[in-house]
Amino acid sequence: MAEAKKEFPKRHQWAPPNGVVRWTHCLVCGVIQRRDGHQSACKGPVKVALRDGQ
Numbered sequence: 483m484a485e486a487k488k489e490f491p492k493r494h495q496w497a498p499p500n501g502v503v504r505w506t507h508c509l510v511c512g513v514i515q516r517r518d519g520h521q522s523a524c525k526g527p528v529k530v531a532l533r534d535g536q
């Protein structure tokens with residue numbers, strides 16, 4: 483099977499704990515890795531945008 487869409491990797495890009503985040507976390511979406519492995523696919527970069535009027 484060939485995947486045509488590859489806007490971002492669906493696998494989390496796990497990063498080790500650091501001074502900011504104490505747990506293994508995804509560099510892309512920022513989710514914390516679960517110990518039980520029941521992790522959903524990576525949803526891609528989280529865009530934090532402020533809207534005017536809020």
Ligand SMILES: [Zn+2]
Nearest residue numbers: 494508511524
């Ligand atoms: Zn992720």
